[in-house]
């Protein structure tokens with residue numbers, strides 16, 4: 714393991730601290746994302762109203778913002794939460810779901826990017842499009858390979874001073890200087906809705922544990938998903954049983970298993 718802080722350290726500290734993670738995510742993801750965080754050992758709160766999102770963000774260890782089912786009121790809540798996060802020095806994660814699809818999403822993403830996310834997590838098409846490249850995404854699903862998004866990820870990391878995580882069959886994470894690839898997971902993962910959105914929330918949980926180490930936190934969260942995905946897929950008959958076995962695997966995974974099974978290499 715080439716990491717300065719192994720994934721097991723984040724997992725251990727997360728379970729000790731039980732960080733409150735303020736998630737503004739979409740209607741599709743709310744249930745599974747909250748269950749993912751609870752399974753691992755964090756404390757999720759799904760709070761998006763513009764009347765309270767800024768105030769709530771100050772209570773949390775990290776904030777995650779996902780534009781999957783966007784509306785004007787939600788966007789104002791996102792803006793308030795991102796500003797509060799930055800003002801109080803808390804990490805926040807942006808998940809630009811299908812930001813390329815409509816002008817409303819593109820403008821919202823541009824606005825949120827200007828507020829300085831600590832971490833950006835997306836699939837390959839989302840990351841390529843965010844950097845201005847030609848992409849093949851359809852709706853919320855990727856049409857591109859992570860391999861083709863690496864250059865875009867490095868570019869975005871430099872441009873926004875953020876950690877960028879591109880997920881897919883093999884994940885890629887960079888802060889512009891360092892980069893790692895993570896193998897694992899399962900082909901069943903993109904066949905269960907909102908697992909990417911749930912991973913964004915988990916990245917927030919790991920970042921809350923050590924706000925000064927968002928790169929290592931992102932690697933640890935993505936590696937945890939990869940290992941749990943492999944464990945769950947071993948016994949699954951399809952997307953349905955995978956979905957609940959994945960939650961069981963996230964709950965059962967311990968530090969030694971995580972470090973032993975995580976396949977993290979320099980990219």
Ligand SMILES: Nc1ncnc2c1ncn2[C@@H]1O[C@H](COP(=O)(O)OP(=O)(O)O)[C@@H](O)[C@H]1O
Nearest residue numbers: 836880881882897898899900902903908909938
């Ligand atoms: N073909 C695959 N094989 C293994 N893991 C995958 C595959 N596709 C996606 N994943 C995993 O599924 C999770 C969600 O990623 P992804 O599907 O890229 O996000 P999104 O749902 O936002 O499109 C990540 O942990 C990723 O590693």
Ligand SMILES: Cc1ncsc1CCOP(=O)(O)O
Nearest residue numbers: 739741781853907908909910
């Ligand atoms: C299906 C769908 N529609 C709007 S948001 C959403 C969930 C997307 O989840 P993910 O990005 O994790 O695939």
Ligand SMILES: [Mg+2]
Nearest residue numbers: 810836909910
């Ligand atoms: Mg997504």
